[in-house]
Amino acid sequence: MSCFLTNSSVGKKLVMSISGCFLVLFILFHMSMNLTMLFSWQGYNAICEFLGANWYALAGTALLAAGVLVHFVYAFILTIDNYRARGKQRYAVTVQEKGVAWSSKNMLVLGVIVILGLGLHLVHFWSKMQLVEIMGQHASVINGQEFQVINGAAIMMYTFSHWYNVVLYLVWFAALWFHLTHGVWSMFQTVGFANDTWYPRLKCIANIVATLIFLGFAAVAVYCYFTSSPQLIDEMIANPLAH
Amino acid sequence: MAYTLDAKTPAGELAQKWSNHKAAIKVVSPANKRKLDIIVVGTGLGGASAAASLGELGYNVKIFCISDSPRRAHSIAAQGGINAAKNYQNDNDSIYRLFYDTIKGGDYRAREANVYRLAEVSNLIIDQCVAQGVPFAREYGGLLANRSFGGAQVSRTFYARGQTGQQLLLGAYAALNKEIAAGSVKSYPRHEMLDIVIENGEACGIIARNLVTGELERHGAHAVVIATGGYGNVFFLSTNAMASNGSAAFQCYRKGAGFANPCFTQIHPTCIPVHGTQQSKLTLMSESLRNDGRIWVPKKMEDVKAIRSGAKKPSDIAEEDRDYYLERRYPAFGNLVPRDVASRAAKERCDAGFGVNETGLAVFLDFKTAIERLGKETIKQRYGNLFDMYEEITDVNPYEQPMQIFPAVHYTMGGIWVDYNLMTTIPGLYAIGEANFSDHGANRLGASALMQGLADGYFVLPYTIGDYLSKKIQAPKVKTDTKAFDEAEKGVQARIDRLFAIKGTQTVDDIHKRLGLIMWDNVGMARTKESLEKAIVEIQKLRKEFYKDLKLVGTADSFNVELEKALRLEDFLELGELMARDALNREESCGGHFRSEHQTEDGEALRHDDKFAYAAVWEYKGIDNVPEMTIENLEYEFVHRAQRNYKD
Amino acid sequence: MNFTLKIWRQRDAKSQGAFETYKVENISADTSFLEMMDILNNNLIHEGKEPVAFDHDCREGICGMCSMHINGHAHGPSQAVTTCQMYMRKFKDGSTITIEPWRSAAFPVIRDLVVDRSAYDKILQAGGFISVRTNSVPDGNAIPIPKADADESMDAAACVGCGACAATCKNGSAMLFVAARVSSLAKLPQGKVEGARRAKSMVAKMDELGFGNCTNTGACQAQCPKQVSIAHIARLNREFLAAKFQD
The missing domain is CATH 3.90.700.10 (Succinate dehydrogenase/fumarate reductase flavoprotein, catalytic domain)
Structure with a gap:
């Protein structure tokens, strides 16, 4: 049993499916957390404080990193396999078949965009928060201002006060949307839970999940862009948890 | 020298003949089966089911087919269904009724004992196919469904949508795959048999051309089974697949196997x-x-x-x-x-x-x-x-x-003459399915072709071949470096070289289309003495033209479809004449054979049972010589012959 | 009708291939695509050239022998038919038609448009059967099978083994072909006995022969001349994973 996950096509796909499912669940959790911003930035910071660099958050982060890594590495292994299986000689003429989603044929490209976005995201937030805390510090300096590691709200408000960051994040969310419209129903197919009756339902669920995730994240970014002001950020820095 | 034809029909009551025969024939022990080799040419319903069953018994089997996979055989195109006397519909069907309908449908020109055996094993076929996973149509209660077909008053046809042939062939092909995996059957796809090798009067192997490399290969065996289907493509236009041909059967005829009732052709x-x-x-x-x-x-x-x-x-x-x-x-x-x-x-x-x-x-x-x-x-x-x-x-x-x-x-009822054991006039050479002549007489009923292919392959040949092979248990492996193989291979090479040397102006298709027209116009749905005589002359002329004016491109040592077609056409050009000769001889109308001179006042087929209640078996005498006919009288012990009437 | 044909020509497996351009003229709209190829070939032979080799046999859409990639589509632009069932009226008069062989590492070219599909036979030999001996079976009606199950089994069994699925798949995956067989037998009680063994050995053989990994694009289903559904792939996944977790 140990080897079919690495040496059989269906086994490898199972790994993609399970790791993908885990990542989707994490993203949904992350999105729900972000939505707190819309109602109370202090509440958001309370969650940041609760997570912080505690053992359970660190374990969660490690698991998450492993999930991303597995999903990413397997994607490359599968793609290389598939490229080889296609043969050296390529078709001179190809078309997009009817009923075949564009995203389904471009999952790797979409995945790479998502990973790049993730890198940017880690630089913007994780490196200013959990990483700093792991290093034993309690605050980091951004553009001359000192942000406490639990002050996710202020960092977010600051980041999205710049229009170009908002645009970059929206592109990232869009790539994720495409990736998920195929990925979510596809993981059901891979574990064998799918049939002709359920395809429309699963694809509908996939579209709903992908759209919810897109809207949830995008709403917070756009909200921050429009509500941010130097005074608000100063106020947040001064008193991250107070009412 | 005319044949001495012994149909080996067992004695006794109709219903007991097959049981008696099985009890009487010899069997080969498992230890000896391992030492015996069998070649099966063709992988349709007959060939695939025979090879799978023989492999299962322990023989070493080699199968040959011209397509890229055994699954492509033209049995796959059969639409309607397969008959069996199960009486699942409770409409008073029985083995006897299926036997009777088949004999009558064939216009009383088939062998009684063979047809009865066919009806007898028909039920086993359904059981076998269901167990193999053939998804036959079912009723809501989960039991097998039936439909009605022409020529019967009961509902006895089993079917899988409009793809019954496909599903039955995939079942036989799966059985074959099981044996290939087990090592008892070795598969040679994209190989065409170009000659049969005879030593001491017995079949001992074939010469086959590897269609990819063009190489001629020798394969020896203790028995050879021909399951290569019918020869309807002599007409160029037919419902047969493009590559369906009569060549394997025709090589057997050339080497001495009797060819029976070649003129019986079914027009759909x-x-x-x-x-x-x-x-x-x-x-x-x-x-x-x-x-x-x-x-x-x-x-x-x-x-x-x-x-x-x-x-x-x-x-x-x-x-x-x-x-x-x-x-x-x-x-x-x-x-x-x-x-x-x-x-x-x-x-x-x-x-x-x-x-x-x-x-x-x-x-x-x-x-x-x-x-x-x-x-x-x-x-x-x-x-x-x-x-x-x-x-x-x-x-x-x-x-x-x-x-x-x-x-x-659509279908050819005529084919290589076989006895009750399905052995041809050449010992060790067998013919099954559409390739032989035995079961359909002058006209085949719908849904009976599939039945015959599988009956021969699963339930008849695996028993009857043992009777012959039991005499071979002391025989060593067949050597292929003998004079007989040398000569056969040389003959094939000479044929190929001759065709390339012609360097004429007409392509294979050009000539084949002309042959088809001659056949359709003169040896088609209605035949007369004049038209048949004309056909013989015209085919002879066309054959001469073929040898003078054929244009063949490419090389013999490569994948060359034109060469394959040319070799098949060469055989059709002789087979067409044989069909015309047989039709000319048969001065009566019966089933698919309609001689305009012999019809009732209302224009219906008029049989002459007093003169033609026989199978005409033809013996090859050389390319431009008239073949010799031997008669196998068809005795009707159990059924009374009657004129068919569809008016009232 | 007149057409310009861009056809892949390749002498044998070892040779380099290239496209060659031909013209065919006065083609009736009722001519089938393969008859158009016959006309081209007959012309080529008359010119002393070697005809284009292509696989074909029954010309009724059931044998699975024909295998051309036409204008970017396996079996051409018509839906749910094989190449042999396509007629020239589907093409625009005067247009250029590009004809290629199946392209997949597991289907090497033999000559021109003819490819070697023996890999499919090998997969079926690995387990695409029910191990019953001739004549040692129960009565056909001994095991009732729900009509819906028999129908679904038949849907999968309609596969003609032409190779269009693997040829179309951007991953060169043969999953639809393998799934059709596994699923057809898995829907029947007779097939369940060896179900686990079958799924495992057929998938292993498929992987060994160099076919790619399915990524659920559904292109195979879109180009399948028999419209075999990818729902059968889901069933194969289920059968395979269940079998593996029981090991």
Whole structure:
């Protein structure tokens, strides 16, 4: 049993499916957390404080990193396999078949965009928060201002006060949307839970999940862009948890 | 020297013959089976089922097919179903009834004992196929469904949608794969048998051409089984697959195997008509369409002309101006007369000038009445896929305009002569399925071809071959470096070299199309002494032209489809003449063989049981010599012969 | 009708291939695609050239032998038909038609448009059967099978083994072909006995022969001449994973 996950096509796909499912669940959790911003930035910071660099958050982060890594590495292994299986000689003429989603044929490209976005995201937030805390510090300096590691709200408000960051994040969310419209129903197919009756339902669920995730994240970014002001950020820095 | 034909028909009561025979013949012990090699040529229903069963028994089997996989064999194209005397419908079916219907359908020109055995094992076939996972149609209760077919008054046809042949072949092919995996069967796809090797009067191997590399290979065995189907493609246009051919059977005939009743050809009445000179094959529309479709041509010649010129649509012709000629001529059976009768009636109308397309060779199959009576939806449910296929091919919507149909060559009842053991006149050489002549007489009933292929392969040959092989248990492996193999291979090489050396101007297809026309016009649906004599002369002329003017490109040592076709055409050019000779000899009409001189006052087939109740077995005497005929008398102990009547 | 044909020509498996351009003229709209190829070939032979090799046999859409990639589509632009069932009226008069062989590492070219599909036979030999001996079986009606199950089994069994699925798949995956067989037998009680063994050995053989990994694009289903559904792939996944977790 140990080897079919690495040496059989269906086994490898199972790994993609399970790791993908885990990542989707994490993203949904992350999105729900972000939505707190819309109602109370202090509440958001309370969650940041609760997570912080505690053992359970660190374990969660490690698991998450492993999930991303597995999903990413397997994607490359599968793609290389598939490229080889296609043969050296390529078709001179190809078309997009009817009923075949564009995203389904471009999952790797979409995945790479998502990973790049993730890198940017880690630089913007994780490196200013959990990483700093792991290093034993309690605050980091951004553009001359000192942000406490639990002050996710202020960092977010600051980041999205710049229009170009908002645009970059929206592109990232869009790539994720495409990736998920195929990925979510596809993981059901891979574990064998799918049939002709359920395809429309699963694809509908996939579209709903992908759209919810897109809207949830995008709403917070756009909200921050429009509500941010130097005074608000100063106020947040001064008193991250107070009412 | 004429043959001494011993059909080896067992004595005793009809129902006991097969049991008695099985008890009497010898068997080979498992330890000895391992030492014996069998070659099976062809992987259709007969070949695949035989090879799988023989492999299972422990023999070493080699299979050869010309396609890229055994699964491509033309058995796959059979649509309707397979008959069996299960009596699941409780409609008083029985082995005897199936036997009787088959004998009668064959116009009393088949061997009683063989046909009874066929009916007897038919039930086993269904059990076998179900166990293999063939998804036969089922009723809501989960039990097997049946439908009715021509020539029977009971519902005994088992089916898998319109793809019964495909499903049965995939079952046999799966059984074959099981044996290939087990190592008892070795598969040689893209290989064509080009000669049979005979040593001391017994079959001992074949010469095969590897169709990819062009290499000639020698394969030795203690017995050889020919399961290569029929030779309908001698007509160029037929419902057969493009590569279906009579060559393997013809090599056996050349080497001394008797060829029986070559003129018995089945013409299927409902095919899509020829549209022009570029057509490559004819597409069958299922016989089931005649359940609801009505066949007609216009009564008035002016309407025929108007339809041909496009001035009128068929639907414009008023009811009273339509000639539903089958209903007119055969009130009792109407549109559901047997295949041979329906085909000849269509030809009669077209000969009289009432053909409805530009070539004058088509009649209408109309669903107007049925759609009015049952509604479009019902018709769609019954025949939707066929209607779609028709529209795809002709661009005419059959819900609005009638279909055009015309008869086409479909099946050959004649073939290599075999005895009750399915052995040919050459010891060690067997022929099964459509390749032999045994079970269908002068006309085959619908849904019986699949039955015969599988009966021979699963349930008859695996037993009867042991009787011969039991004498071979001391024989060593067949050596292929003998004089017999040398000569056979040299002969094949010489044939190939000769064809390349011609360097003429006509392609294989050019000549084959001309042969097809000669055959269709003179040895087709209606034959006369004059037409047959003319055909013989014309085929001989064409054969000379072939050897003088064939244009063959490419090389012998590569993948060369033209060479394959040329070799097959070379055989067809002799086989066509043999068919004409046999038809000329048979001065009677029976089943698919209609001699215009021999018909009743109403234009029906007139048999002459006093003179022709025999199988005509032909012996090869050289390419330009007249073959010699030997007679196997067909004794009818149990059935009384009668004239077929479909009027009342 | 007149057409310009861009056809892949390749002498044998070892040779380099290239496209060659031909013209065919006065083709009737009722001519089938393969008859058009026959006409081209007959012309080529008359010119003393070697004809284009292509696989074909029954020309009724059931044998699975024909295998051309036409204008970017396996079996051409028509839906749910094989190459042999396509007619020239589907093409625009005067247009250029590009014809290529199946392209997949597991289907090497033999000559021109002919490829070697023996990999499919090998997969079926690995387990695409029910191990019953001739004549040692129960009565056909001994095991009732729900009509819906028999119908679904038949849907999968309609596969003609032409190779269009693997040829179309951007991953060169043969999953639809393998799934059709596994699923057809898995729907029947007779097939369940060896179900686990079958799924495992057929998938292993498929992987061994160099076919790619399915990524659920559904292109195979879109180009399948028999419209075999990818729902059968889901069933194969289920059968395979269940079998593996029981090991």
